[in-house]
Amino acid sequence: MHSLGYRANALLTFAVTILALMCGMASLSDNFNSPSPSAQVQVLNINWFQKQPNSNDEVSMTLNISADLQSLFTWNTKQVFVFLAAEYETPKHSLIQISLWDGIIPSKEHAKFWIHTSNKYRFIDQGSNLRGKEYNLTMHWHVMPKTGKMFADKIVMQGYRLPEEYR
């Protein structure tokens, strides 16, 4: 009954139970955090706007992105993945989301940032729907925890419009 094997087994079971409980509690504690992030995006310039030979529209733009995501960080946060997506509709598609820029924020100190960049991923429409197209820019973030449940949310910024003519 009180052999070494039994004691080792009991100790291991107890240790694993406590560890699992602590992981669960760390993940649950994230729910007490009510973040209030903010973001602004300006389209500074349309660098070029063309119709490709296969008749897809492609646009390149310069963006000014500023955001304060510090309130997303808790003690159980490993990193925050943030990306900016252009979202629009066409007669054929009920929703198109295209990621234009993304970044990984490793810590709270880096969570208030300001960046001046052209789009990191190509903004291509499968068709020629982009002239004069109204679109939203949406800032999405995914909070990756040290352990437990992942969180995601977004800020939608409306009222952006592409030019009527290619340039």
Add this chain to the structure above:
Amino acid sequence: MGWVADTVRSISSIQLRQVFSQFITLGLIAASALVIWKGLICVSGSESPLVVVISGSMEPGFRRGDILFLHMGKNPIRAGDIVVYNIDGKDIPIVHRVIEVRERQNTEETYILTKGDNNPLDDRVMYNPGQKWLQNHHIMGRAVGFLPYVGWATIIMTDMPILKYTLIGALGLLVLTKKE
């Protein structure tokens, strides 16, 4: 001499009963593991509710050896979701992030492009030749939770099958030879 035969018979019947009960214990352990796994499949709506990360393409978010909990859910796949997908004809599922979504009007069909956070390029090079998009049937689940390091046990056992069989054999023997 009659009592000797009686004793032998009683001892052998006890041992037989013990052997039976130990086999039943072993069967119970295997069955409950199966019940838990199938229950998880039912709750999560994904055919493999747990996956172990085996590549570094999502670092530093997910490292090799981390376990992801998948959930299918009714919500459509959107940009930013971390999905597990399986390319037709390949058996290794891949965990990457959705960076582009094109949802067709009326048909409910969604075209998805993925990329690993740590990869410089999107995943078109990993899809089948000529395949430009993933569709709903490629997606096995969406990652909703995360547990670090625990998956190493699986990785080590897959890399060293001998260890796996020794462990299973030893555990089986232990259960079978256990004396109440």
